[in-house]
Amino acid sequence: MLLIRCPVCAMDRPELEFRHAGQAHVARPADPGAVDDAAWAAYLYLRDNPKGVVAERWRHVHGCGRFFNALRHTVSDRILATYPAGASRPEVAP
Amino acid sequence: MSATEPHPWLAGALVPGRFGAAAGEPVRLGTRACELVQVLARRDGDAALQAAIRAAGGPDLPPPGHAAQGERMAALWTQPRGWLIQAGPDAGLARRLADACGPAAAVVEQTHGRCVFTLEGAHARAVLARLCRVDLHPRAFGPGRVAVTPLSEIAAVIHQTGAAPGFDIIVASSYARAVAGMLAAAAAPIGYQVGGDQMGGDQMGGDQMGGDRVD
């Protein structure tokens, strides 16, 4: 079981208090009417799938209920950092 | 039904007496009669909510993971800009806070929506650790700390009230009966006591346990 540090509660909590909520830092086009279908489809459906460190949204659904972001290594499954939603991705050594 | 009356969901669930393992010091299990009010600051309402709490005899609203005890009530952090206010029985708290806050905060009466269990004694930590996954070691948790976390599978607010240690466990009233059974099962291998030394005949142990706060 992973221990995940919720940046809102400021406590380490077990993974089963959380829900994964997809890739982080996916920006919605500011003017959807101005992008073509391919760009809109890319925004809706295309996600990275790297081997290594990914930035993901997680939600502390059985605690404070808030969304935050986490850096997770897809090989080791280790959570390397958690940070508030809206903050920029921190630098960490993988 | 006033706050001093036992929760009807709990009728017969906690019976005064000593149960489980007979040797050693038992943990004490009961309920606490109190008023509970959930407060949530609306946009730009933080200062007005804090002023209303302070004017009602409450503390400075505590940061995440903490509780604060005021003159007349305690505040338990439960979510960003949201607190559970706990006061003595029959304080009429929700009405007064709602009037004082106006549109600055959402004030929701929870006295009968939640049930507060008390778990006290040298082995209380061991009992709670069977049911929740929060690190309860004194270096990580202690008096005045609060955690919103599932207790087994049931959403709960855990509040350490004293160093003895003593804990308040706050759950939805509709789960109170299930939680009473869960706590009893977790405490049985250690042994548990419901009710004080002077056991009344017709009262639930919880009422006798719901006395002064440990802190």
Ligand SMILES: [Zn+2]
């Ligand atoms: Zn949280």
